Amino acid sequence: MSGAAAAGGTLAAGTASAAVVQITLPEGNEVTNLGISSALNSLNPDITGDGTDDLESLQIRYGPVNQSATDGFILWNLFVEFSSIYNLAIVGGRRQNTTFGFVTSYSVDLTGPFTGFQSTPQDKVAIVPITFSDSRINGGIETTGFLEVRAFNTSLFESTVRLVRLVFDDASPFRPNSGVVAGGTNREWGEPAPAEIADSAVRTSRLNRQVKKLKKKLKKLRRDGNSQKAKKIKAKIKKAQKRLRGS
Ligand SMILES: [Ca+2]
Numbered sequence: 001m002s003g004a005a006a007a008g009g010t011l012a013a014g015t016a017s018a019a020v021v022q023i024t025l026p027e028g029n030e031v032t033n034l035g036i037s038s039a040l041n042s043l044n045p046d047i048t049g050d051g052t053d054d055l056e057s058l059q060i061r062y063g064p065v066n067q068s069a070t071d072g073f074i075l076w077n078l079f080v081e082f083s084s085i086y087n088l089a090i091v092g093g094r095r096q097n098t099t100f101g102f103v104t105s106y107s108v109d110l111t112g113p114f115t116g117f118q119s120t121p122q123d124k125v126a127i128v129p130i131t132f133s134d135s136r137i138n139g140g141i142e143t144t145g146f147l148e149v150r151a152f153n154t155s156l157f158e159s160t161v162r163l164v165r166l167v168f169d170d171a172s173p174f175r176p177n178s179g180v181v182a183g184g185t186n187r188e189w190g191e192p193a194p195a196e197i198a199d200s201a202v203r204t205s206r207l208n209r210q211v212k213k214l215k216k217k218l219k220k221l222r223r224d225g226n227s228q229k230a231k232k233i234k235a236k237i238k239k240a241q242k243r244l245r246g247s
Pocket residue numbers: 046047048049050051052053054133134
């Protein structure tokens with residue numbers, strides 16, 4: 001990802017947990033303003049994917065705004081608000097100065113008021129605290145997590161705001177107070193933790209060794225004509241193979 005990373009929300013106190021996970025949002029969950037009079041809006045407010053909207057206060061505004069009454073700047077902007085608590089302005093555009101005409105100027109701001117204009121397109125990512133409920137997450141208790149948002153200028157008149165991922169603690173409804181970084185990656189929700197994967201690998205390896213050993217034993221017993229014992233070993237192999245398929 002190009003552009004500077006900017007933390008959109010401070011990681012305030014919450015409950016520490018090792019169970020921080022993310023839901024990677026499908027590609028194309030974004031809105032782009034097309035010039036000054038329209039927008040291509042594909043923002044999906046159901047970020048958990050259960051069919052119920054999570055961003056109830058989502059507001060999108062676009063078009064020319066009078067940035068400053070005193071110097072006459074006009075800005076083509078895109079403004080997205082995710083909740084009534086955390087207002088995020090994502091702005092891009094070209095300025096027009098009443099005295100000097102058009103000025104090539106870009107700006108993206110994820111945290112509030114404009115921080116300035118640049119001569120090149122801007123690209124920023126931030127994490128925004130949000131609250132949501134989903135019956136599959138924390139038993140349906142209202143959970144606070146972070147929504148990662150990327151905002152970038154696509155041209156002089158167009159900017160995009162893209163929802164990237166939802167990060168939360170799937171063992172606590174409180175927002176994680178560590179382990180979440182704008183532009184970072186967390187374990188995908190629903191996927192086993194590394195410890196579980198390691199456990200599974202150890203179990204598989206042990207069962208494989210067991211099967212190999214039993215097969216060797218079976219071969220010897222058959223050679224020796226001990227069919228009764230061979231039958232028992234064969235059953236053991238079958239059992240281990242069944243466990244292998246399930247591991
Ligand atoms: Ca949802």
